[in-house]
Amino acid sequence: MYFMFYNLIFLINIGYYLIDAEKMEPSIVIIGAGLSGFSAAARLIENNFTNLIVLEAEDRIGGRVHSVKYFEGNFIDNGAQWIHGEKDNIIYQIAHKYFDFGSTAFDQVDQTFLLSNGSKPDQNTCRKVLEIAYKILEDDDDEMEDYEGSLGSFMLKKIYEKLNEPQYKKINRQLIPVILNSIESDINGYYGSKSWFNISAKLDAKYDEAKGNQHLTWKKKGFITVFDFITKKAFGKSNYLDIQNKVQLNKKVVNIKYDSNEVMITTSDGTKYFANHVIFTASLGVLKKYHRSLFNPNLPQYKITAIEKNAFGAVGKFFIEFEKPFWSLDRDSFVAYSFLWNEAEKKEAIRDNREWLFSISGFFIVDQYPNLLEAFLGGEKIDEFEKISNEKLIDDCVWMFEKFLGNSIAKPKLIQRTKWLNNENFLGTYSYVSVDAYKFNVGPKDLAKTLKNSDDKPIVLFAGEATDLKFPSYAHGAVTSGYRAAHEIIDYYIEDD
Ligand SMILES: Cc1cc2nc3c(=O)[nH]c(=O)nc-3n(C[C@H](O)[C@H](O)[C@H](O)COP(=O)(O)OP(=O)(O)OC[C@H]3O[C@@H](n4cnc5c(N)ncnc54)[C@H](O)[C@@H]3O)c2cc1C
Numbered sequence: 001m002y003f004m005f006y007n008l009i010f011l012i013n014i015g016y017y018l019i020d021a022e023k024m025e026p027s028i029v030i031i032g033a034g035l036s037g038f039s040a041a042a043r044l045i046e047n048n049f050t051n052l053i054v055l056e057a058e059d060r061i062g063g064r065v066h067s068v069k070y071f072e073g074n075f076i077d078n079g080a081q082w083i084h085g086e087k088d089n090i091i092y093q094i095a096h097k098y099f100d101f102g103s104t105a106f107d108q109v110d111q112t113f114l115l116s117n118g119s120k121p122d123q124n125t126c127r128k129v130l131e132i133a134y135k136i137l138e139d140d141d142d143e144m145e146d147y148e149g150s151l152g153s154f155m156l157k158k159i160y161e162k163l164n165e166p167q168y169k170k171i172n173r174q175l176i177p178v179i180l181n182s183i184e185s186d187i188n189g190y191y192g193s194k195s196w197f198n199i200s201a202k203l204d205a206k207y208d209e210a211k212g213n214q215h216l217t218w219k220k221k222g223f224i225t226v227f228d229f230i231t232k233k234a235f236g237k238s239n240y241l242d243i244q245n246k247v248q249l250n251k252k253v254v255n256i257k258y259d260s261n262e263v264m265i266t267t268s269d270g271t272k273y274f275a276n277h278v279i280f281t282a283s284l285g286v287l288k289k290y291h292r293s294l295f296n297p298n299l300p301q302y303k304i305t306a307i308e309k310n311a312f313g314a315v316g317k318f319f320i321e322f323e324k325p326f327w328s329l330d331r332d333s334f335v336a337y338s339f340l341w342n343e344a345e346k347k348e349a350i351r352d353n354r355e356w357l358f359s360i361s362g363f364f365i366v367d368q369y370p371n372l373l374e375a376f377l378g379g380e381k382i383d384e385f386e387k388i389s390n391e392k393l394i395d396d397c398v399w400m401f402e403k404f405l406g407n408s409i410a411k412p413k414l415i416q417r418t419k420w421l422n423n424e425n426f427l428g429t430y431s432y433v434s435v436d437a438y439k440f441n442v443g444p445k446d447l448a449k450t451l452k453n454s455d456d457k458p459i460v461l462f463a464g465e466a467t468d469l470k471f472p473s474y475a476h477g478a479v480t481s482g483y484r485a486a487h488e489i490i491d492y493y494i495e496d497d
């Protein structure tokens, strides 16, 4: 009964957006003004599919790309921060001829290790173990691809095998367990997993990263600059694709009713939108929590299984500013602090309610900003981290620095912190390859699969980082997923002609 509106034309004045059957121009609603939504819109507009609207729940565009002002037009990133890789990275490919990227220039092995009792651990020992770990991650893909268990158990097995080789006999065994904790913490901070026993070794080996520099930055302009390339604004006025004009902010979609011909989308303020096609780009976290209330009828079982079994992780970040850096500004000698916790100080932290500190995988230098350190967090305590007050966050950090450095430090200023896990429009940070996804044989392809009618017409399409077949979790994966969804619609009409 809802689709009796089919032959009406544009009743936009009563807030409805109706299908224009006369003009035969298909109408498209894109849910989400993040990278994948913008990329889909760009590709559609370029192909003259201009009858579209982008609905965004937040009061800003960008989604998980969120550059925030630090001072005088300089930005830091609460969301995506680095362009990971050059070859096959669509963001690098589009922009590198026109933008002079910065680089954070760190690789994990160059960390400065500190012990919680304030004594300096032997740096060579720590770096050797770390080097062994990263070599396994990089070089043992074939063996990993045959391994049924978790990345954690694979890493432990391989690291101990290596340490038993004669050339490593001299390594001090006492430190190894605490170094392994720190390596797991790095890995959780990278994947967003709660534990490295949740990551599937086999699936991880299947995905290659884009080759090249893994830590290119947009310097002080922030990652949001990528949108100037998606909209072609960076290439001048005549090329500009005006997507902004199609975006409606503060429009939270609460229901998507679909049948074999069209969709009716309802936002939380009661507005209804009718369209021929919808591209859904909200995060896997949003899907996990809300897919049953969002879709009417319910999604097919294969998709529900994929939503439930693919993992959506959470990391945290915060930036603190020191009046005067107490670390070396020479990048060859300092890129990051890594914390090794002894049991005694761990107990003390637990006693004093500072357990969230265990989730800090390290403090890193920030490209372009010598007075800043950036903490990266992974593991089980992200929820706790997001809920503590700013004052406690700083107090606990000072407590930790003083323990680990063995001297007092001046109180830093909190500049930014993230709260992605508790934001209802994200509910985490990005997807990762889980043991469950392997067990249930689900992956991005199931999340990406379009709901079509019996004439093969795409009705409900899915884009977003977690749906990308090649680079899930990454910003460049989000872009290609948006292009893919747009092309499914474009190809349907082109083939029909
Ligand atoms: C802390 C953090 C660090 C990261 N670091 C990097 C990095 O260094 N390099 C890298 O390549 N990638 C990084 N990523 C990943 C990258 O940011 C994402 O892969 C990418 O931005 C995802 O884009 P998307 O379009 O898939 O999703 P999103 O950006 O989440 O876009 C979806 C949009 O949908 C909106 N939405 C949600 N629910 C609704 C609703 N009901 N109605 C309407 N709108 C809704 C959301 O508000 C959002 O704007 C990072 C992500 C985070 C969070």
Ligand SMILES: *[C@@H]1O[C@H](CO)[C@@H](O)[C@H](O)[C@H]1NC(C)=O
Pocket (backbone or CB within 6 Å): 046, 047, 048
């Ligand atoms: C879009 O429409 C314009 C104007 O009608 C036309 O010149 C152009 O070739 C079309 N582009 C595509 C990709 O169809």
Ligand SMILES: *[C@@H]1O[C@H](CO)[C@@H](O)[C@H](O)[C@H]1NC(C)=O
Pocket (backbone or CB within 6 Å): 115, 117, 118, 119, 174, 342
């Ligand atoms: C600090 O901890 C390390 C590792 O447990 C230990 O080897 C060292 O002796 C301790 N130093 C002091 C001063 O307690």
Ligand SMILES: *[C@@H]1O[C@H](CO)[C@@H](O)[C@H](O)[C@H]1NC(C)=O
Pocket (backbone or CB within 6 Å): 194, 195, 197, 198, 311, 434, 435, 436
């Ligand atoms: C992680 O592993 C634990 C222990 O096996 C399990 O209980 C939990 O459900 C897993 N979490 C995810 C997200 O896979």
